[in-house]
Amino acid sequence: MATFEATAEAAAKNLESGRTLRELSDLFTPMAIRVAITLRIAQKIDAGRLTAEALAADTATDADVLERVLLHLVTIGVLTRNDRGEFGLTRIGEDMLVENGKAANPPWLDLNTVAGRAELAFTRLLDVARTGEVAYSAQYGTSFWDDLTRDPSSGTDFDVVMAGGMERRIREIAEAYDWGALGSVVDVGGGNGTLLTGLLHAHPRLRGTVLDRHAEPALRTFEDVGLGERATATTGSFLDPLPPGAGGYILSRIQSDWNDADVRTILSHCLEAARPHGKVIVVDEFATEEGVRCDSEDDLRMLVYYGGKERTMEQVRALAADVGLSVESLRKAADWTVMELAPAEN
Numbered sequence: 148m149a150t151f152e153a154t155a156e157a158a159a160k161n162l163e164s165g166r167t168l169r170e171l172s173d174l175f176t177p178m179a180i181r182v183a184i185t186l187r188i189a190q191k192i193d194a195g196r197l198t199a200e201a202l203a204a205d206t207a208t209d210a211d212v213l214e215r216v217l218l219h220l221v222t223i224g225v226l227t228r229n230d231r232g233e234f235g236l237t238r239i240g241e242d243m244l245v246e247n248g249k250a251a252n253p254p255w256l257d258l259n260t261v262a263g264r265a266e267l268a269f270t271r272l273l274d275v276a277r278t279g280e281v282a283y284s285a286q287y288g289t290s291f292w293d294d295l296t297r298d299p300s301s302g303t304d305f306d307v308v309m310a311g312g313m314e315r316r317i318r319e320i321a322e323a324y325d326w327g328a329l330g331s332v333v334d335v336g337g338g339n340g341t342l343l344t345g346l347l348h349a350h351p352r353l354r355g356t357v358l359d360r361h362a363e364p365a366l367r368t369f370e371d372v373g374l375g376e377r378a379t380a381t382t383g384s385f386l387d388p389l390p391p392g393a394g395g396y397i398l399s400r401i402q403s404d405w406n407d408a409d410v411r412t413i414l415s416h417c418l419e420a421a422r423p424h425g426k427v428i429v430v431d432e433f434a435t436e437e438g439v440r441c442d443s444e445d446d447l448r449m450l451v452y453y454g455g456k457e458r459t460m461e462q463v464r465a466l467a468a469d470v471g472l473s474v475e476s477l478r479k480a481a482d483w484t485v486m487e488l489a490p491a492e493n
């Protein structure tokens with residue numbers, strides 16, 4: 148995103164909208180919106196609870212405080228308020244009606260979800276710069292992933308966000324590479340099995356296993372789509388040695404969640420399991436090669452949530468080389484790349 152054109156575009160947008168540095172950086176507007184989303188204020192207004200008193204009674208909050216929060220949403224054009232003190236939704240306010248995880252409101256706007264909590268760790272960004280700490284873990288005393296494991300409903304939301312909008316991409320990823328020739332794959336950190344399902348549908352000879360912190364979401368997916376014995380899932384960690392013997396070990400959107408040392412560990416576990424003839428296949432949208440980030444928003448999210456980063460293809464290739472993997476082929480799948488790696492000695 149940080150190309151010169153994008154910078155110029157963003158600067159022009161700020162000028163056009165008259166936004167000041169203060170407006171770009173205030174915390175009260177984002178927090179007021181997140182509080183309203185967390186309390187399902189839009190749904191309650193839609194259901195006829197219109198005054199601050201009615202809304203407070205329905206959300207177990209203080210009416211005076213809630214009214215002050217809602218009045219800020221009136222100020223910024225998310226809510227309306229009439230002279231009877233009744234709140235309504237503006238066009239943008241209606242976006243709050245969309246349930247979490249389904250469309251407009253990703254779970255990170257709901258302060259009760261793990262992702263919503265993760266966003267709050269951005270207040271530690273200066274500490275991250277000074278000490279290199281992982282902001283989420285420093286804030287909550289536990290890692291993002293351990294929190295997701297403890298809270299299955301947030302885990303499901305996260306899987307839904309990850310799988311969202313993937314249909315077309317998965318078709319292109321399935322076409323970009325001869326997955327069937329691998330015979331079997333382990334989708335390492337394969338979430339709820341969405342990618343593996345697409346690959347198995349497109350390649351009838353292929354069998355596969357998802358390995359993730361929880362096997363259940365993928366097992367449910369495979370049962371729903373009737374893949375039978377061709378697909379299974381197992382609970383495990385890619386920070387530990389992986390089950391050996393598959394033809395391919397897929398790492399889809401994994402590397403950016405981890406720091407360089409952990410990526411080397413994960414890649415070397417894939418390599419050990421894949422030896423002597425298997426492949427390690429990184430599927431990802433890489434940062435651009437110009438030395439600037441393709442997506443600064445995601446890059447900062449990776450940093451704060453997990454201590455990870457958005458990497459260029461070259462950076463991933465270098466980490467793979469560190470553990471003895473070399474690039475055999477690169478295939479484009481829309482804006483994604485399928486990077487086939489094999490033991491360097493082959």
Ligand SMILES: C[S@@+](CC[C@H](N)C(=O)[O-])C[C@H]1O[C@@H](n2cnc3c(N)ncnc32)[C@H](O)[C@@H]1O
Nearest residue numbers: 292309336337338359360383384385386399400
């Ligand atoms: C960004 S998501 C990517 C999911 C999927 N591969 C995709 O492309 O949609 C990262 C995945 O890594 C999994 N994960 C995190 N830590 C893990 C670990 N130590 N071992 C196995 N899986 C892990 C998460 O549960 C999540 O499913």
